[in-house]
Amino acid sequence: MHEVSLVEGIIDVVNREKKRTRFKKVLTIEIGCGPYNCVSEESLQFYFDMAVRSTYLHGARLVVRRHLQQFHCRVCGTSFKGEIDPVCPVCKRSEDVDMSMDNSIRVTDLEVE
Amino acid sequence: MSQKISVMTNILEANDAWAEQNRALLQKKNIRMLNIIGSPGSGKTTLLERTADLLKGTVFFGVIEGDLATTKDAKRLQKKNVPVIQINTGTACHLDAHMVHQALQGLLKKQPKLQLIFVENIGNLVCPAEFDIGETAKIAVLSVTEGDDKIPKYPLLFSSCKALVITKLDLLRHTNFSVAAARKEYRKVNVSKKQYLLDSISGKGTAEWVSFVRSFVQEK
Numbered sequence: 001m002h003e004v005s006l007v008e009g010i011i012d013v014v015n016r017e018k019k020r021t022r023f024k025k026v027l028t029i030e031i032g033c034g035p036y037n038c039v040s041e042e043s044l045q046f047y048f049d050m051a052v053r054s055t056y057l058h059g060a061r062l063v064v065r066r067h068l069q070q071f072h073c074r075v076c077g078t079s080f081k082g083e084i085d086p087v088c089p090v091c092k093r094s095e096d097v098d099m100s101m102d103n104s105i106r107v108t109d110l111e112v113e
Numbered sequence: 114m115s116q117k118i119s120v121m122t123n124i125l126e127a128n129d130a131w132a133e134q135n136r137a138l139l140q141k142k143n144i145r146m147l148n149i150i151g152s153p154g155s156g157k158t159t160l161l162e163r164t165a166d167l168l169k170g171t172v173f174f175g176v177i178e179g180d181l182a183t184t185k186d187a188k189r190l191q192k193k194n195v196p197v198i199q200i201n202t203g204t205a206c207h208l209d210a211h212m213v214h215q216a217l218q219g220l221l222k223k224q225p226k227l228q229l230i231f232v233e234n235i236g237n238l239v240c241p242a243e244f245d246i247g248e249t250a251k252i253a254v255l256s257v258t259e260g261d262d263k264i265p266k267y268p269l270l271f272s273s274c275k276a277l278v279i280t281k282l283d284l285l286r287h288t289n290f291s292v293a294a295a296r297k298e299y300r301k302v303n304v305s306k307k308q309y310l311l312d313s314i315s316g317k318g319t320a321e322w323v324s325f326v327r328s329f330v331q332e333k
């Protein structure tokens with residue numbers, strides 16, 4: 001359900017971008033987030049399509065790209081990147097891992113015409 | 114010809130700006146705010162009722178209640194003489210920072226000496242974890258009847274909370290909830306690892322939780 005709020009945010013960002021860079025049509029909107037964010041591409045697209053019917057954004061495709069999370073092993077000190085449920089690549093432990101908390105969801109790129 | 118534009122803008126920018134305003138207001142007034150997040154029926158309101166009994170007379174605190182509908186929870190806490198503001202979101206599955214901002218103003222009018230605010234978020238393990246409301250910290254509430262597998266299933270909440278409160282401990286023997294498994298999973302995703310096992314109705318384990326809350330209010 002929170003996809004509705006996310007979609008509002010996305011439309012807002014693209015509208016502001018349109019004022020700066022004049023374009024007529026948006027082909028793709030790329031969304032970047034971390035592996036822990038509750039963002040479903042299908043669900044976002046569903047609400048987005050409903051919200052932008054008969055606007056210049058009609059037909060735009062949303063692509064969610066998840067970047068890897070940064071982790072730090074508390075046992076051997078190795079820093080590494082991974083997804084949910086990380087295992088340290090050096091000491092193979094999974095329980096003593098810190099992670100950096102960047103949970104922001106961003107519009108990263110637009111493909112426009 | 115299509116062209117690519119790099120944007121890199123946070124889509125929750127508007128919410129986050131309100132959250133920062135809330136945070137600044139709380140800091141100025143030296144108030145701590147705990148964002149309480151858990152499933153519907155996990156025992157969030159009952160935990161707050163018990164907490165209210167134990168904190169009474171020692172800390173000035175208030176509650177912001179979030180529900181889709183009704184003022185049932187607010188009424189329960191009003192019976193404890195706690196200043197409460199109820200937010201009804203209608204259809205929204207989470208509280209956002211702007212809603213909380215308005216409630217915050219209302220609560221400050223009711224109790225100008227506030228030191229601590231509990232925000233009981235909408236019952237949901239997903240959406241509330243995604244929206245910053247300007248809280249000082251998040252508290253995750255998980256009841257033993259929900260199962261110990263919820264921690265790895267909802268990693269955003271359980272990794273970003275300051276403490277985990279496991280409720281309904283008196284029902285433990287009727288469930289297959291493993292405290293050891295929950296602890297292991299929690300330790301995997303959460304850096305602070307603070308956890309409290311309690312039963313809000315009998316009061317078992319609540320003293321430790323309340324002592325955490327008290328020291329949290331005093332923390333600089």
